Every structure is written in C-alpha cells, then in structure tokens.
Amino acid sequence: MKIGIISDVHGDYAALTTVLDRFDNIHRVDHILCAGDLVGRGPHPEQVVEVVRQRDIPTVRGNHDEWSYGMSPESKAYLKSLPLDWRGRLGGFKFFMCHGKPGNNLWGLYRDHISDTLLNMMLTSLRADVLITGHTHMPLYARVEQGCVINPGSLYTFDNVRATSHTYGVLCLPEMSFELFDLTLETTEPLPL
Helix, strand or coil, rough: EEEEEEECCCCCCHHHHHHHHHHHHHHHCCCEEEECCCCCCCCHHHHHHHHHHHHHHCCCCHHHHHCCCCCCHHHHHHHHHHCCEEEECCCEEEEECCCCEEEEEECCCHHHHHHCCHHHHHHHHHHHCCEECCCCCCCEEEEEEEEEEEECCCCCCCCCCCCCCCCEEEEECCCEEEEECCCCCCCCCCCCC
C-alpha cells in the first residue's frame, strides 16, 4: 500500500494539482494525507480548499488555517472544522497526524532537536505506528523501534521569505519505507534522506 503525504500547501494551487496528478498517475497511491496549512501566503487559497474538500483528503488544521482571512464563509467553516489531530488506520497500521506536534500546531519537530528515545516514547504514548507532522517546512523521516515519524516538507513553490523544501512524500506499507520527491524537478526520482 502507498500513502501520499503532503503538508504546507499555503495556497499554492499549481503545486497541489501537480502533486495530486503525480500521486494519481505516477506514484499510484492508495490514500493521501495532508498535515495542514492549506492556506496562508499563497495566491489561490480558495482553489486549494475546494480541491482538498472535493477529494476528501484527511487534513489537520495548521496554524495558517486558523487565520483564514478574506476567504469565503464556506472555506472558513471548513478550515475551522479541521481537527488539530487526526487518527486513522491504513493498511493495518495506526496513524496519528498533526501539523506541528501532537496537540499544538504552532511548534514543530526538528530532527536535530529530537532523539530516537523521544520518538519511541511519543509513538508509544500516542498508540501509533506512524506519526505525520508538518509546519517546519523541513523534511523528516525517522524509523525507530516503535514505528516512524514523517514530515514531507512544504509543498508551496511561489516566492516567499519563508524557506521551503518544495517536497512531498510516499510512504510504502507494510515496509514503512518513505521516499521524498522534489516538486520542482521534472524527474520523479526520490531524493536522498
């Protein structure tokens, strides 16, 4: 089973549609998950929200999704309805997804600030095999004894003062292997992790 994972779209409709096309036609994923920040900074937040709603992609509420200024009442209501944390089962594995870290969408997990011991403790306390996060705009894949922790990086490709990785990922189950891809490259060869 393949799970397509995105985060931090930030209103970049062109990037989102490109990745969804790759998920459908190149990677052929079975499910797609989004770790939040559908809107904020980017030029087409309404279109991004509409596509995610139409495709019924499980999504958590990022910090920018809480500040959905200037959007339609329907889009604002949708963004407010997104959960801070999402739990699900895919391919027999227990997933926990959040934007920043569990219970908080303003603070993120950086690989150089966390140990394998902490990640094992988090997965155990969450009763999850896979923890998916976003927010930092930095890709992260850590395979530990209790499972794995994934951040696909940020999707948006427009010019902005905030750094972005322009990446998305594909998780393969039951192996729990993860491949990271650069949206801005024409090739879909995985990046080194």
